[in-house]
Amino acid sequence: MTFKKSEKLYKKGLKNLVGAVNSPVRAFSSVGGNPLFIKKAKGTKITDVDNNEYVDLVLSYGPMILGHRHKKVQKGVEKALKNGYSFGASTENEIKLAKIVCDAFPEMDKVRFVNSGTEAVLSGIRLARAFTGKDKIIKFAGCYHGHQDALLVAAGSGLATLSLPGSKGVPEGAVKNTLIAEYNNLESVKKHFEDDDNIAAVIIEPIGGNMGVVIPQNDFLKELKEYLETKNALLIADEVMTGFRSKFGGAQDLLGVTADITCLGKVIGGGFPVGAYGARNEIMQEVAPLGGMYQAGTLSGNPIAMAGGIATLTELKKQNPYQKFEEIGGEIETILLDSAKKYNVDLIVNRFGSMLNPFFTNSEITNFEQAQTSDTGKFSVFFWEMIKNGVFLPPSQFEAWFLSSALKEKDIKIIKKAVDKAMLAVSKM
Numbered sequence: 284m285t286f287k288k289s290e291k292l293y294k295k296g297l298k299n300l301v302g303a304v305n306s307p308v309r310a311f312s313s314v315g316g317n318p319l320f321i322k323k324a325k326g327t328k329i330t331d332v333d334n335n336e337y338v339d340l341v342l343s344y345g346p347m348i349l350g351h352r353h354k355k356v357q358k359g360v361e362k363a364l365k366n367g368y369s370f371g372a373s374t375e376n377e378i379k380l381a382k383i384v385c386d387a388f389p390e391m392d393k394v395r396f397v398n399s400g401t402e403a404v405l406s407g408i409r410l411a412r413a414f415t416g417k418d419k420i421i422k423f424a425g426c427y428h429g430h431q432d433a434l435l436v437a438a439g440s441g442l443a444t445l446s447l448p449g450s451k452g453v454p455e456g457a458v459k460n461t462l463i464a465e466y467n468n469l470e471s472v473k474k475h476f477e478d479d480d481n482i483a484a485v486i487i488e489p490i491g492g493n494m495g496v497v498i499p500q501n502d503f504l505k506e507l508k509e510y511l512e513t514k515n516a517l518l519i520a521d522e523v524m525t526g527f528r529s530k531f532g533g534a535q536d537l538l539g540v541t542a543d544i545t546c547l548g549k550v551i552g553g554g555f556p557v558g559a560y561g562a563r564n565e566i567m568q569e570v571a572p573l574g575g576m577y578q579a580g581t582l583s584g585n586p587i588a589m590a591g592g593i594a595t596l597t598e599l600k601k602q603n604p605y606q607k608f609e610e611i612g613g614e615i616e617t618i619l620l621d622s623a624k625k626y627n628v629d630l631i632v633n634r635f636g637s638m639l640n641p642f643f644t645n646s647e648i649t650n651f652e653q654a655q656t657s658d659t660g661k662f663s664v665f666f667w668e669m670i671k672n673g674v675f676l677p678p679s680q681f682e683a684w685f686l687s688s689a690l691k692e693k694d695i696k697i698i699k700k701a702v703d704k705a706m707l708a709v710s711k712m
């Protein structure tokens with residue numbers, strides 16, 4: 284296996300693109316080596332420019348839940364293309380996708396489409412502020428909600444009240460209304476409310492997916508929601524990753540909790556740029572043109588993207604692959620754990636339906652601090668060995684792996700073989 288053409292494109296790309304990528308995780312910085320350039324993908328497989336073929340467990344970081352280029356999606360999009368690309372006026376497809384989404388999320392009466400998860404969340408937060416008339420928001424350490432200023436925050440020492448900018452270019456003023464709490468720790472949320480009566484909302488990934496997969500323990504979400512009701516603050520579920528992943532609808536539903544505002548992205552566009560935020564009528568009433576909260580978009584509800592979303596969700600509903608996800612997810616989990624045992628490697632696997640990932644540690648992982656105990660050096664060796672054995676993984680310890688409904692037994696065999704080789708390599712470190 285060689286990566287010569289990828290290397291060549293990488294060098295070429297460095298001239299006019301920043302790091303030769305348009306999103307930093309694609310640069311492979313945390314696993315070392317040069318990034319792969321992709322030529323094409325079909326079904327469960329993705330092919331790089333050197334014609335190396337991999338079973339794809341990245342799936343564009345979640346959207347390609349049916350696998351690549353599903354024929355129904357391809358057909359739906361090609362049909363839409365014939366009618367034009369963008370009109371700056373409404374189309375029937377927006378109403379169709381809105382109905383599919385609202386039917387799947389009982390707490391959503393209305394939805395507004397945007398172009399990305401980042402945009403969905405920044406609008407959802409504006410909406411929470413508009414509705415409550417309060418300014419502050421609480422986020423959990425390790426949760427990612429897109430790259431808007433107010434959410435690129437780092438905790439001060441020991442989850443102090445003061446948040447710090449989490450990126451260069453984010454002014455202190457932009458994060459002064461963002462408070463940080465610890466995932467799975469209700470007390471850390473309550474502490475903020477004791478000091479402050481200006482908190483509009485708490486935003487959470489109902490299943491953590493951006494610090495590796497982290498699962499809410501016991502009744503954490505339920506208790507959080509009940510507590511917020513006593514404080515007249517809203518719960519915002521960032522389901523950009525989890526929406527339609529583990530059931531047709533939201534993870535919040537599976538976990539027995541109902542958020543006030545829900546943000547979506549990834550799967551709802553099926554590989555095209557679609558984000559959305561939605562809530563019950565009383566809340567959505569605030570959004571222009573019905574209310575005074577401004578939010579707009581030249582390409583929002585784009586007809587091609589809507590067609591991609593409609594075809595993806597319609598096919599997904601028909602396939603109802605969630606039991607299959609549970610089985611295959613369980614199978615991959617077992618493969619990882621058995622292999623770790625065989626080669627005496629410390630390993631924890633966290634999984635929720637079709638999202639999972641291994642952590643190279645022996646401590647349980649229920650929050651960001653614990654996730655940090657994972658040995659990222661071991662992950663890097665594991666990652667490259669998986670690549671060399673035909674499995675494309677996210678190039679970071681802290682990204683979830685995703686399953687598609689296209690996965691077959693022969694793909695699992697490839698994964699199993701690769702895991703055996705990769706775990707052996709890790710054990711020799």
Ligand SMILES: *Cc1c(COP(=O)(O)O)cnc(C)c1O
Binds near residue numbers: 402493522524
């Ligand atoms: C991916 C992601 C986002 C950001 O979505 P983009 O489309 O990349 O802007 C926000 N929240 C969560 C939970 C995500 O996984």
